[in-house]
Amino acid sequence: MNARRHGWLRTALLAASLGLHGCGQPAGHTQTLTFWAVGREGEAVAQLIPAFEREHPGIHVDLQELPWNAAHQKLLTAFAGDTTPDIAQLGNTWIAELVALHALEPLQPWVDHSVEVDPSDYFQGIWDTNRIDGRLYGIPWYVDTRLLFYRKDLLKAAGFDAPPRDWAGWSRQMRALQARTGHDHYAILLPTNEFEQLLSLALQQDDPLLRDGGRYGNFESPGFKRALRFYVDAFRRHQAPVLANTEVSNPWAEFGHGVYPFYFSGPWNIREFRQRLPAAQQDEWATTPLPGPDGPGAGIASGSSLVIFQDSPHKAQAWLLIEYLSRPQVQQQLYDLLGDLPPRRSAWMGATLRNDPALQAFREQLERIKPTPAVPEWERIVTEMQLVAAQAAHGDLTVDQAAAEIDRRADAILEKRRWMLDHTQGQRR
Amino acid sequence: MNPARTAWLFLTPALLVLGVFFVLPVIAALGLSLTDYDLYALANIHNLRFIGLHNYWDLLQRPLFWSALGHTFYFVIVGVPLSIGASLGTALLLNSPLTRMKAFFRTALFAPVVTTVVAVAVIWRYLFNTKYGLVNYALAEVGVHSIDWLGDPHWAMPTIIAFAVWKNFGYNMIIFMAGLQAIPPELYEAARIDGAAAPRQFWHITLPMLKPTMVMVMILTVAGYFQLFAEPYVMTEGGPLQSTVSVLYLMYEEGFKWWNLGTASAVAFMLFFIIFVVTMLLLRLSRNGDAA
Numbered sequence: 001m002n003a004r005r006h007g008w009l010r011t012a013l014l015a016a017s018l019g020l021h022g023c024g025q026p027a028g029h030t031q032t033l034t035f036w037a038v039g040r041e042g043e044a045v046a047q048l049i050p051a052f053e054r055e056h057p058g059i060h061v062d063l064q065e066l067p068w069n070a071a072h073q074k075l076l077t078a079f080a081g082d083t084t085p086d087i088a089q090l091g092n093t094w095i096a097e098l099v100a101l102h103a104l105e106p107l108q109p110w111v112d113h114s115v116e117v118d119p120s121d122y123f124q125g126i127w128d129t130n131r132i133d134g135r136l137y138g139i140p141w142y143v144d145t146r147l148l149f150y151r152k153d154l155l156k157a158a159g160f161d162a163p164p165r166d167w168a169g170w171s172r173q174m175r176a177l178q179a180r181t182g183h184d185h186y187a188i189l190l191p192t193n194e195f196e197q198l199l200s201l202a203l204q205q206d207d208p209l210l211r212d213g214g215r216y217g218n219f220e221s222p223g224f225k226r227a228l229r230f231y232v233d234a235f236r237r238h239q240a241p242v243l244a245n246t247e248v249s250n251p252w253a254e255f256g257h258g259v260y261p262f263y264f265s266g267p268w269n270i271r272e273f274r275q276r277l278p279a280a281q282q283d284e285w286a287t288t289p290l291p292g293p294d295g296p297g298a299g300i301a302s303g304s305s306l307v308i309f310q311d312s313p314h315k316a317q318a319w320l321l322i323e324y325l326s327r328p329q330v331q332q333q334l335y336d337l338l339g340d341l342p343p344r345r346s347a348w349m350g351a352t353l354r355n356d357p358a359l360q361a362f363r364e365q366l367e368r369i370k371p372t373p374a375v376p377e378w379e380r381i382v383t384e385m386q387l388v389a390a391q392a393a394h395g396d397l398t399v400d401q402a403a404a405e406i407d408r409r410a411d412a413i414l415e416k417r418r419w420m421l422d423h424t425q426g427q428r429r
Numbered sequence: 430m431n432p433a434r435t436a437w438l439f440l441t442p443a444l445l446v447l448g449v450f451f452v453l454p455v456i457a458a459l460g461l462s463l464t465d466y467d468l469y470a471l472a473n474i475h476n477l478r479f480i481g482l483h484n485y486w487d488l489l490q491r492p493l494f495w496s497a498l499g500h501t502f503y504f505v506i507v508g509v510p511l512s513i514g515a516s517l518g519t520a521l522l523l524n525s526p527l528t529r530m531k532a533f534f535r536t537a538l539f540a541p542v543v544t545t546v547v548a549v550a551v552i553w554r555y556l557f558n559t560k561y562g563l564v565n566y567a568l569a570e571v572g573v574h575s576i577d578w579l580g581d582p583h584w585a586m587p588t589i590i591a592f593a594v595w596k597n598f599g600y601n602m603i604i605f606m607a608g609l610q611a612i613p614p615e616l617y618e619a620a621r622i623d624g625a626a627a628p629r630q631f632w633h634i635t636l637p638m639l640k641p642t643m644v645m646v647m648i649l650t651v652a653g654y655f656q657l658f659a660e661p662y663v664m665t666e667g668g669p670l671q672s673t674v675s676v677l678y679l680m681y682e683e684g685f686k687w688w689n690l691g692t693a694s695a696v697a698f699m700l701f702f703i704i705f706v707v708t709m710l711l712l713r714l715s716r717n718g719d720a721a
Contacts, residue, residue, distance in 0.1 A: 069666060072686060073685045073686055076471075076685075079471070080471060097468060101468065101471060101472045102472055193669075193670065244669060244670055247577075247580065247581070249559060249577065249580070376468055416467060416469055416476075419478070420476060
């Protein structure tokens with residue numbers, strides 16, 4: 001709102017100054033860039049845009065905020081109706097879908113000529129989520145991964161001085177923690193309706209999640225089954241409660257009460273714990289990178305990217321905005337506003353990020369994040385994966401049955417993709 | 430000009446509008462339901478395949494379709510009697526000669542019907558908030574432990590039903606009031622002379638005389654309640670644990686979230702078929718009642 005008012009003001013001032021001097025560019029030269037931003041980022045970016053508009057008086061950014069739960073359908077509807085914006089914030093799992101629609105501008109040529117956007121400065125895993133079939137379509141804006149929050153005091157009481165580094169140590173600690181507590185206490189919280197935890201464990205395996213170029217699910221691979229077994233065992237051994245996050249009303253207080261000394265979650269919880277736990281407990285919790293099968297393991301690379309739409313008449317201006325938002329200091333501002341983690345290593349050099357002890361585990365984890373398969377169907381597949389995994393966690397399916405069921409559902413979802421790849425190679429633009 | 434031709438001439442504008450805006454889209458949707466129109470087809474129409482009844486067959490094998498159907502029937506079977514009961518009850522109260530301030534109450538009770546679902550859903554979400562909600566506050570006063578109305582899979586649907594009943598009963602109430610006022614007062618007078626008390630008057634005069642109204646209200650309400658969508662969309666987004674996913678919500682997700690318009694059209698026609706069968710059954714039942 002604010003940004004827009006400034007924009008009008010500037011246009012008016014420009015027009016007035018032109019009237020006075022009778023020279024310079026025509027007033028109509030100010031170009032309007034439509035920018036769709038989603039959720040909290042949409043609100044926060046409104047504070048970053050005035051500085052961009054000051055730098056580029058010829059560009060006016062029309063920021064439109066979308067809520068997360070409506071953004072996806074709005075983008076698809078906009079494509080169907082030829083009303084896509086110039087530039088948008090896109091959840092990085094949506095890129096493949098919009099690429100399948102040929103809606104996005106390939107960005108490699110822009111990056112090649114850019115001083116501001118340096119691919120080698122980005123964490124490899126998050127950069128790779130923006131590459132579909134080898135071509136680059138988005139620039140990472142912020143990155144999100146999951147790791148372990150843990151209670152130092154409870155671990156110490158159970159006889160462990162350090163958090164686990166591998167699955168064996170993790171299992172041992174969970175067993176010891178659970179043995180010490182009552183029956184309504186657990187070792188870890190793994191909400192059964194969140195796919196990120198199982199997905200993180202699955203990405204730590206060498207087996208890819210889809211096989212034959214994304215034609216079939218690969219969930220019956222030894223690697224995925226190993227991850228699924230580790231996940232399901234936590235529930236079977238009562239180390240994790242079989243609860244969805246909707247059934248856990250206050251995970252922070254319960255973490256504080258030691259109901260689960262481990263909490264497998266994301267960066268936003270750093271702020272939550274600082275706000276919600278009493279001051280006396282602030283030294284008792286910490287974060288640690290995700291343990292892997294043997295030594296520190298991979299994590300998911302989610303987050304949002306900035307993309308330019310194929311139909312945009314203002315690609316050069318849109319690229320300027322991407323460059324501006326990709327600057328390390330602007331990314332630090334975004335971190336200060338929201339706690340969104342920057343995808344660039346240089347942005348992590350700033351004092352606030354470098355000196356925060358809870359963030360260091362995230363910094364380390366970001367070097368080990370891995371992209372998920374870049375197929376448009378991925379979001380549906382991973383939704384089904386979690387629905388089946390939750391059934392296995394409830395004890396309705398064995399690990400082998402669950403793996404086979406996920407493969408069956410994934411193969412059904414990928415049917416059209418197989419047909420496309422096999423029959424219409426020549427027709428694809 | 431002969432009368433038949435004149436009649437057609439008068440009908441033409443209405444038929445044209447109906448044809449263009451109703452019949453054609455329905456036929457198009459029926460055609461769409463026989464294809465696999467999806468994201469790829471949106472990108473390039475050559476990626477569209479005609480797949481016959483495959484969408485329907487697939488749906489019948491999908492657990493989510495059956496659970497959505499189950500939730501919808503739950504909503505209809507519990508919601509419709511509650512809604513009609515509330516409408517009839519309030520209509521009787523408002524129609525009673527003892528009631529004061531009739532106009533005020535009539536307006537107040539009808540008000541929810543003309544409010545926007547989204548706006549009142551926001552208020553209901555506050556009312557039913559686990560922590561700060563007025564409902565749990567009131568329950569706590571009488572010693573009932575707080576309930577997570579919209580977050581607990583077992584309570585979400587009852588909450589949605591309560592919301593829908595509150596939102597909709599005023600409409601049928603007005604229809605019932607009209608029906609009640611059409612009953613000749615002589616019937617009640619005769620009954621009173623014969624010594625019939627209020628319950629007997631209700632059972633033997635009010636209900637039978639209201640029957641045509643009742644049948645119409647029932648059919649409209651059942652058809653309306655089968656199309657449950659806005660309430661879960663704004664209150665729960667189908668959650669928690671998909672416990673408030675209705676058939677129409679499933680259609681919306683398939684169509685607009687995943688852009689599987691082929692499947693979504695198939696869902697729409699399945700729902701149409703179900704509503705059609707249920708309405709026929711209701712009509713048949715009411716006719717059988719007449720014969721007896």
